[in-house]
Amino acid sequence: MxxxxxxxxxxxxxxxxxxxxxxxxxxxxxxxxxxxxxxxxxxxxxxxxxxxxxxxxxxxxxxxxxxxxxxxxxxxxxxxxxxxxxxxxxxxxxxxxxxxxxxxxxxxxxxxxxxxxxxxxxxxxxxxxxxxxxxxxxxxxxxxxxxxxxxxxxxxxxxxxxxxxxxxxxxxxxxxxxxxxxxxxxxxxxDIVGVQVGGATKNVIAIAAGIADGLGFGINTRALLITRGFAEMNRLNIALGGKTETLMGLSGMGDLFLTCSGDLSRNRRLGLGLGSGKQLDSILEEIGQEVEGLQSAREIYHVGKKLEVFMPMTERVYRILYEQLPPMQAAMELLAIGPSIPDRNQ
Ligand SMILES: NC(=O)c1ccc[n+]([C@@H]2O[C@H](COP(=O)([O-])OP(=O)(O)OC[C@H]3O[C@@H](n4cnc5c(N)ncnc54)[C@H](O)[C@@H]3O)[C@@H](O)[C@H]2O)c1
Known part of the structure; x- marks a missing residue:
């Protein structure tokens, strides 16, 4: 052309x-x-x-x-x-x-x-x-x-x-x-891999951020969650062959920040509903539009498992959505994992 x-x-x-x-x-x-x-x-x-x-x-x-x-x-x-x-x-x-x-x-x-x-x-x-x-x-x-x-x-x-x-x-x-x-x-x-990994995985972290806010946690928790979420996004990114520097840019960190903090995000709104104790069906009905993170959580959970990538937040979001794990229990489990060996320094 x-x-x-x-x-x-x-x-x-x-x-x-x-x-x-x-x-x-x-x-x-x-x-x-x-x-x-x-x-x-x-x-x-x-x-x-x-x-x-x-x-x-x-x-x-x-x-x-x-x-x-x-x-x-x-x-x-x-x-x-x-x-x-x-x-x-x-x-x-x-x-x-x-x-x-x-x-x-x-x-x-x-x-x-x-x-x-x-x-x-x-x-x-x-x-x-x-x-x-x-x-x-x-x-x-x-x-x-x-x-x-x-x-x-x-x-x-x-x-x-x-x-x-x-x-x-x-x-x-x-x-x-x-x-x-x-x-x-x-x-x-x-880096077509890095750009796509950022765009897909941030949906799941946005659900988690919404859940944390819905549970009544504060901005400290959101910052913790965005940062730790980014770390697991990047582990998957590297496993798939993407570059960390791409994920640090607009399609990774930029999109993650947007969807974790902006209420225009359907994924964040789904999380807010779950965190505040609403049922999945009624939240989806209320949103009235397709919430892509619902499906992405399942796919990314399975891709992460296949590649043996440590993704504790994605796993908790998956279990909340598909295995009825109560959101507060998921939060407690994540806190109990804490700075574990694979990601201590991130
Ligand atoms: N909405 C945003 O702000 C935004 C921004 C950036 C990227 N995206 C991405 O863009 C994609 C679409 O999101 P959206 O928000 O527009 O979704 P949407 O649900 O608003 O719209 C999707 C449209 O696709 C149509 N459609 C479904 N199957 C089709 C097919 N086989 N052929 C042609 N049309 C078909 C539907 O009828 C619908 O009008 C998603 O992957 C989303 O992550 C959305």
Whole structure:
């Protein structure tokens, strides 16, 4: 692809939920022609007829450059890039659909496939980059974008920082340039593992932070939990081949801080509910949207176990969610573990 930072692209966004809509609006505001598609056609009608996604952003008028499509084919046709923003639970499905329609993309350039989804594959526990490579092989240039970025703030143009990760050194800057503008700082890295591990694991620690707050603990406890949570995120990161310096950046520490402290985080809100004694079903009903950390906790727990990574906080969150471990007992168990041998110095 060309490396001009001012180049305007034709981009398809798959998934018009909170993040897909924010990404679509952001890219359209950057001057790209953006077509968005979702399995839920109501949201597409909303976008086309009212220039709105009234479920998530009832007060935001979406840009004219963002157009809803009724079929995946019409969204992808002649595009040079596709951005996938579906929950990790259906990432494999969505990427397979993209793969089936790759031949419809602009034939003049190698397709660019970017994902904003965070998580691990729900069936295999693989990183989404592994899922993508398995499906697309070398037929596309791939990248992921992640960082401390609540869609609510991104769509309002509030200053936000991101990591864009790709192993394609030649195209990484031009892909990042699609997203860059005066309020969006996009830092590039080739550490695609580190960026994905940060984005997925922070959801689990955010649940833990919410639980601690819900139990009535204070800011000391939250700081303890964020720091110790980071240590176990990084142990998994290293075991999977990611770099600590990546995790120290926006997609790791940055996103961890955001989700552990911001009440816009569905994961944190789930934890708050559990800590204050509510039942899981009623919390999920109250939130009314998909809470990705619920699934991530299970996947990360299993990946950690397989790789023999010491992840006491993830294990407690998993047991609270799936084995009815009472939150206060989980807190007591974590305190009893204390500064144990594998992580004494972190
Ligand atoms: N919401 C945020 O602030 C935010 C920010 C950064 C990253 N993310 C990540 O983006 C991903 C999506 O999150 P979200 O908040 O937008 O979720 P969401 O639940 O708000 O929206 C997901 C959308 O995907 C659609 N969808 C489901 N299956 C599909 C398929 N097979 N093909 C096309 N569309 C499909 C759903 O109908 C829904 O509209 C998650 O991995 C999340 O971690 C979210």
């Amino acid at each position: 060309s490396s001009s930072s001012l180049q305007s692209h034709r981009i398809a966004v798959i998934g018009a939920g909170s993040w897909g809509t924010a990404l679509g609006a952001w890219l359209a505001n950057n001057g790209h022609t953006v077509r968005i598609w979702d399995v839920d056609q109501k949201v597409i009608e909303d976008i086309n007829h009212h220039h709105q996604n009234s479920q998530f952003f009832p007060d935001i008028e979406l840009p004219n450059g963002l157009q809803g499509c009724n079929t995946l084919e019409s969204a992808i046709e002649s595009c040079s890039a596709v951005v996938v923003a579906v929950p990790s639970r259906v990432f494999d499905l969505a990427m397979n659909s993209v793969s089936d329609h790759l031949h419809l993309m602009d034939s003049g350039t190698k397709p660019i496939i970017i994902w904003g989804t965070k998580g691990f594959d729900s069936e295999t526990g693989d990183l989404l980059s592994e899922v993508t490579t398995r499906i697309l092989k070398d037929r596309a240039t791939t990248a992921t974008i992640a960082g401390p970025s609540f869609a609510y703030e991104v769509i309002r143009g509030m200053p936000t920082g991101f990591h864009l990760a790709s192993t394609n050194a030649e195209d990484i800057e031009s892909i990042a340039n699609m997203f860059r503008n005066t309020t969006s700082l996009v830092y590039t890295t080739d």
